[in-house]
Amino acid sequence: MPTPRTEVGGAVLDGKLYVAGGLLRGGGTVATVEVYDPAADSWATVAPLPEPRDHLGIAALGGKIYVAGGGIFGSGSHPDAWVYDPAADAWTRIAPLPAARVAHALVALGGKLYAVGGVVAAEPASGIAVYDPATDRWDAGLVPAPTLREHVTAVVLDGRVWLIGGRWAGNLAAFEAYDPASDSWTLLPDMPTARGGLTASVLAGLIHVTGGESEAGTFRQHEAFDPRSMSWAGLADLPTPRHGLASGVIDGRWIIAGGGRQPGLSVSDVVEIWVP
Numbered sequence: 001m002p003t004p005r006t007e008v009g010g011a012v013l014d015g016k017l018y019v020a021g022g023l024l025r026g027g028g029t030v031a032t033v034e035v036y037d038p039a040a041d042s043w044a045t046v047a048p049l050p051e052p053r054d055h056l057g058i059a060a061l062g063g064k065i066y067v068a069g070g071g072i073f074g075s076g077s078h079p080d081a082w083v084y085d086p087a088a089d090a091w092t093r094i095a096p097l098p099a100a101r102v103a104h105a106l107v108a109l110g111g112k113l114y115a116v117g118g119v120v121a122a123e124p125a126s127g128i129a130v131y132d133p134a135t136d137r138w139d140a141g142l143v144p145a146p147t148l149r150e151h152v153t154a155v156v157l158d159g160r161v162w163l164i165g166g167r168w169a170g171n172l173a174a175f176e177a178y179d180p181a182s183d184s185w186t187l188l189p190d191m192p193t194a195r196g197g198l199t200a201s202v203l204a205g206l207i208h209v210t211g212g213e214s215e216a217g218t219f220r221q222h223e224a225f226d227p228r229s230m231s232w233a234g235l236a237d238l239p240t241p242r243h244g245l246a247s248g249v250i251d252g253r254w255i256i257a258g259g260g261r262q263p264g265l266s267v268s269d270v271v272e273i274w275v276p
Contacts, residue, residue: 004269006260009058010246017248021053025267029054029073047089057106069101077102098140105154117152124148124168143183147174151196167196193221197243213243213263240270
């Protein structure tokens with residue numbers, strides 16, 4: 001990756017992995033957005049975020065990239081949200097989150113965006129914020145997640161939001177699914193390795209997780225959950241253990257970029273791809 005950084009956001013659009021924001025080695029927050037094209041094995045730089053952000057939420061929806069919340073090193077968290085149009089290579093401001101939120105996950109489901117987990121007002125965020133692009137409005141009146149946590153990851157599968165891992169007063173293995181049709185949560189089998197700062201993607205009907213950190217080091221464990229058997233299994237480990245990393249699935253391959261090799265503020269430019 002051209003810019004080594006950690007605590008980035010990653011989303012896949014049109015067969016490319018967008019890596020946005022993050023922290024540099026010295027602690028500065030960046031607005032950089034770089035795009036990896038696996039077909040050409042090359043990176044390109046596109047229009048930066050309107051403002052620097054780390055620990056941000058990012059998701060692709062309707063042919064565009066959305067970013068919501070995140071922090072700026074030394075100045076706390078922010079509620080701002082923007083949408084990126086790749087055709088125009090430009091960002092546009094949209095309605096901000098109901099409250100500043102950082103270290104959360106942002107996913108797209110049913111034409112809407114769901115911000116889950118993270119930190120709001122120095123406390124773990126219990127509520128979900130859902131954004132409707134048709135009305136440019138956020139709704140925060142949904143049933144809160146059972147387990148409070150930040151530095152969390154989430155994916156969408158089978159019409160539900162699957163919230164995985166994270167931390168608050170220590171790493172967590174909690175695994176829960178939110179069903180927007182019933183506005184309800186389901187408790188699921190804990191992830192084998194408790195960790196925050198991890199990444200996750202869906203590949204071949206399985207939920208894959210890897211990376212993360214603890215005070216003792218970073219994690220290389222790669223674990224996958226099968227919703228049919230409701231069980232976890234270990235797979236080939238991440239070659240370079242990292243936290244605060246970005247990932248996405250393109251053409252049946254899991255692409256993992258950036259992140260910190262050591263706990264806390266460290267950075268890397270590493271890109272590794274897992275092939276089933």
